[in-house]
Amino acid sequence: MIEWPPIVLTLKLAAVVCAVLLVVGMPIAWWLSFSNWRWKFLVESMVALPLVLPPTVLGFYLLVAFGPESPVGRLYRAIAGHGLPFTFAGLAVASVIYSLPFMVQPMVSAFSQVDRALINASSILGASRWRTFFRIVLPLSVGGVVTGIVLSFAHTLGEFGVVLMVGGNIPGATETISIAIYDNVQSLNYAAANRMAVLLLAFSFITLSLTYALNRRVWDVWPLHR
Amino acid sequence: MALVPGESIHESQAVVSIDIARRLSDSFELRASLRASAGFTMILGPSGSGKTTLLDCIAGLARPDSGRIAIGERVIFDSARGIDLPPASRRIGYLFQSLALFPHLTVERNVEYGIARMPAAERERRVSAILDSFRIGDLRGRRPGEISGGERQRAALARSLVTDPAVMLLDEPLSALDLGTRSKIIEDLRRWNESHRIPILYVTHAPEEAFALGERVVVLEAGRVIADGMPQDVLKAPRRETIARIVGFENVFDATVAATMESQGTMVCRLDANHLELEVPLTSARVGARVRVAVRAGDIMIAAERPRGLSARNTFEGRVVEMRRAGVTVVAMVDSGVTFEVHVTPGAAEELRLAPGRQVWLVLKTYSCSLVEP
Numbered sequence: 241m242i243e244w245p246p247i248v249l250t251l252k253l254a255a256v257v258c259a260v261l262l263v264v265g266m267p268i269a270w271w272l273s274f275s276n277w278r279w280k281f282l283v284e285s286m287v288a289l290p291l292v293l294p295p296t297v298l299g300f301y302l303l304v305a306f307g308p309e310s311p312v313g314r315l316y317r318a319i320a321g322h323g324l325p326f327t328f329a330g331l332a333v334a335s336v337i338y339s340l341p342f343m344v345q346p347m348v349s350a351f352s353q354v355d356r357a358l359i360n361a362s363s364i365l366g367a368s369r370w371r372t373f374f375r376i377v378l379p380l381s382v383g384g385v386v387t388g389i390v391l392s393f394a395h396t397l398g399e400f401g402v403v404l405m406v407g408g409n410i411p412g413a414t415e416t417i418s419i420a421i422y423d424n425v426q427s428l429n430y431a432a433a434n435r436m437a438v439l440l441l442a443f444s445f446i447t448l449s450l451t452y453a454l455n456r457r458v459w460d461v462w463p464l465h466r
Numbered sequence: 467m468a469l470v471p472g473e474s475i476h477e478s479q480a481v482v483s484i485d486i487a488r489r490l491s492d493s494f495e496l497r498a499s500l501r502a503s504a505g506f507t508m509i510l511g512p513s514g515s516g517k518t519t520l521l522d523c524i525a526g527l528a529r530p531d532s533g534r535i536a537i538g539e540r541v542i543f544d545s546a547r548g549i550d551l552p553p554a555s556r557r558i559g560y561l562f563q564s565l566a567l568f569p570h571l572t573v574e575r576n577v578e579y580g581i582a583r584m585p586a587a588e589r590e591r592r593v594s595a596i597l598d599s600f601r602i603g604d605l606r607g608r609r610p611g612e613i614s615g616g617e618r619q620r621a622a623l624a625r626s627l628v629t630d631p632a633v634m635l636l637d638e639p640l641s642a643l644d645l646g647t648r649s650k651i652i653e654d655l656r657r658w659n660e661s662h663r664i665p666i667l668y669v670t671h672a673p674e675e676a677f678a679l680g681e682r683v684v685v686l687e688a689g690r691v692i693a694d695g696m697p698q699d700v701l702k703a704p705r706r707e708t709i710a711r712i713v714g715f716e717n718v719f720d721a722t723v724a725a726t727m728e729s730q731g732t733m734v735c736r737l738d739a740n741h742l743e744l745e746v747p748l749t750s751a752r753v754g755a756r757v758r759v760a761v762r763a764g765d766i767m768i769a770a771e772r773p774r775g776l777s778a779r780n781t782f783e784g785r786v787v788e789m790r791r792a793g794v795t796v797v798a799m800v801d802s803g804v805t806f807e808v809h810v811t812p813g814a815a816e817e818l819r820l821a822p823g824r825q826v827w828l829v830l831k832t833y834s835c836s837l838v839e840p
Contacts, residue, residue: 360527361566363553365580365629375579379570 243432245412246420247439253328253416254396257335261343261392264336266385269347270373288345290338295401302334302406331407331414338402342391350384351377390451394444480504482633482665486523486533486543496520496689502633502665506656508680509669512712516689517669518563521635524667525560526553537632559626559634563641565618567610573597573621574606580629596628600654616647623651627658634659634666641672652679673713677758677838685709697758701807716763716807718838719744723755732779732832735759740803745779746835758838763809765834768798769827770818780830786822789815796820800828 272284290298306313306324316324324330354377362372378385400418407414409423417440424433485499496516500507511517522528524535526542529550535543542551542558568576578593597603600620605613610621619639626634640648659666670676676683676697683700685693693700693709698718701709710716721735724743731748735757744759751757773781784802791797796815798808806828810820820826 355564355566357562357564357566358568360525360553361560361562361568362579364525364527364556364558364560365625366554367579367582368554371582376568 243420243436246415246417246436249328249412249414250397250416250418253331253335254393256332257339257396258343258389258393260332260336261339262385262389265340265343265347265388265392268340269344269351269388270377272344272348273351288341291341295338295399296405298338299334299402299405302337302402306330306333306406325406326408326410326414328407328413331403331416334402334406335396335399338399339392339395342395343388346384346387346391347381350381350387353384354380386451386454390447394447397440397444480538480632480664482524482535482537482667484520484524484533484535486520486530486535488519488523488528488530490516490519490689494689496523498686498689498691500684500691500694502667502682504663504665505659505681506666506668506679507682507684508676509667509684509686510673510676510712511671511686513671515686517671517686518637520686521560521637521667521669524633525558525635526551526556540632557629557632559629559631561622561626561634561636561639563637563639565610565622565639567618567622567625569610572607572609573602573613576610576621577606577625577628580625592628596624599658600624616643616651619643619647619651620654623655627662630662632664634664636666636668638670639668641670673715674760674838677713677718677760685712687712710763714762715760715836716809717761717766719759719804721757721759723751723753723757726753735835735837737804742782742803744830744835745832746837747833749837751837760836760838761806761830761834763797763807765831766806766808767829768800768808768810768814768818768820769829772827773829776829778829778831780828780832780835782828782830784826784828786820786824786826789820789822800826802828 268283268287272280272287303325304310306316308314308317308323313323320329324333358376358380359372362376363369367375398418399416400422403414403416403419404422407416407419409415409419415423417436421433421436421440424430424436481501481503483501487495487497489495494514494516496519498516498520509517509520519528523530523543530543530545532545533543534541534545537557541547541549542556543549568579571579574593574597577597578589581589581592584592593606594603597606600623602613602617602620602624605617605621610618613621623639640651643651655666668676668679680697682695683693683697684691685700687708692705698720701713701716701718720738721744722738724734724736726733726748728748732745733748733751735744735746736742737744737759746759749757767778769781772783782802784800784806786798787801787805788799789796791812794812795809796812798810798815798820800806800808808828810818814820818824818826
C-alpha cells in the first residue's frame, strides 16, 4: 500500500527543476568558468549560498519575496491570477534556487578543466564562442554535466525545509515524499513512513550508482592524452 | 637531408609586419619590431625571452599594450586606431607546443573543424588533399589519443593549414620528436609552402634548428630583438657576444657537400664564399647537398707559422683584420677568404704578437666543425 501522489509529484518536481536548472545553470557555469571580472567571487558566493544557509532561512525569504506585498509576488499574481506560495510553480521556483549550486558547481569544475589551449585553438580556427562551447567545451565536460543533473535531481527529491516553508503540504499540489514521510511520522503511521523512506533511499542510491558508473565510462571512451 | 637555406626567397605575396610592446611584469617588457616575408623566419631565444608572448600577440590571444600588426595591407591590430581583430577573424594558423588537437574528435573532424562553413563537397576535397599531402590519409578515423607523436604533429599542422592561413605560427612544435621524423615534417611543410608562399614564424630555442631551417633568423633576448637577418649575418650583428652565447657558436658558413669519405667517417664541404674546403664529420647529407657549417670561436687554433705534423685536417692561411678584448678573451677576426672569429687567451695573443695585418694560420679539427641540422 504505497501512496502514489506524493511520489509522482516529487518526480515531476525533480524533473522540472532539473530541466530549468540545465538551461539556467549552464550559462552561469560557463560565465563563472571563463570570466575575468574582478567581482566574480560575489556571484560565486551567491550561487553557493544555498549550500550553507538553513533551508528555513531561504524558504522564509522566498516566502516574503513571493508574497502579495512584494513586486515579484504582485507581478506573478497579475499574470497568473493567483499567488506563488503553496503552489507547484512556487515550489519549483524555490527548488531551482535551492538546487542551483548542485547543478552549477560540477559544471564549473568540468568546464575549468578543459585545456585552455583547446579553446584558443578553436577560436583561432575561426569558431565563435557559441560553437567552441558546443563542439569542444561541452563534449569534454559531459561527466560534469551528468553529475550536475543527477545531484540536483537527487537533491530536489530529498528537500524538505524549503518545501515546507514555501509549499506547505497540500496533497497533490505540494506534498512531496519528504513531507509525506514527515506527516506520517507525526501521525505515528510508521509503516507508511517506512515504505516511502525505503523507496526514496533505494531510488537515490540507484541513481547515484548509475551516474558514477556511467561517468567512469565517459572518460574511458574519450581518453585525454596530454 | 637537403637544406635549401636562402634559396626559396621569391617575391613575397604577403609580409607580416609587427611593431608591438607588451609589459608582462615590472621587470619584463616585450618590445618587438620585425617584418617577415614568405618563407621560414626562425625566432630564436632562450626560454623567457618573450617568444611565445610574441606569437600570442600576433594570434590575438594576448593583447599588446601598444603597437601595430599588419598582414600585407590588412591591419589586424592597431592600438592607435583601436583595431583589435578577434583571433577568429585574423586568418592565422597557430601550431601550439601542446598541439591542442581536440581529443574527442577524429583526425578528420579535427582537420575540418576550421572549414565547417564550406560546402560539404569542397570541404571533403580540401580535407582529403591536405591529409594526403601530410601522409596521414589513412588515419582520418582515429582519435588523437590513438596515433603516434609524429602523426599528431602532422594532424595538427594539417588542421591549421587547411584553413588557408595568411600567416603560420609554430611554437617549438617539433621539439619532442626525433630528428628523422622532425625533418620529414619540415620538408612537408616546406613543400606545402612552395605553392602557398606565406610567412611562417617558427619559434625555437634550438640554434641548430634555427640556423638549419631559416631563410631568416630573429634572435630575441629579454623581450628585445637583438639580431635579425640571414643566418650568416645574424652572428655578425652588434651584441655579438650575447648572440653567440644564445646560439652556441660564433662562425657559420653556407657550404656544399663536395665529397663523402664513408670509411673515414668524414666528408668535405666547400664553403660558398671562397671555395675553401673543410673536412667535417660525416652526416647523412649527400654530395651536392647544401649545408651550413658551424664552428665555435674557441675551437679554432691560431699558428704564427705554417703548422706541420698535426692531426688536425683543416689548415688555412689568413690575415688578422681586427682585434679586441672581450673580458678575459681576445677576439681576433681572421680573413681567410671568409672571416673567422677566433677566441684566444691574452697570453697566447701576446706570445704570437697578434695584431691587425699579421699573417697567421688557422687550424680546425674535423670534430670542431659541425653541420647544423634540424
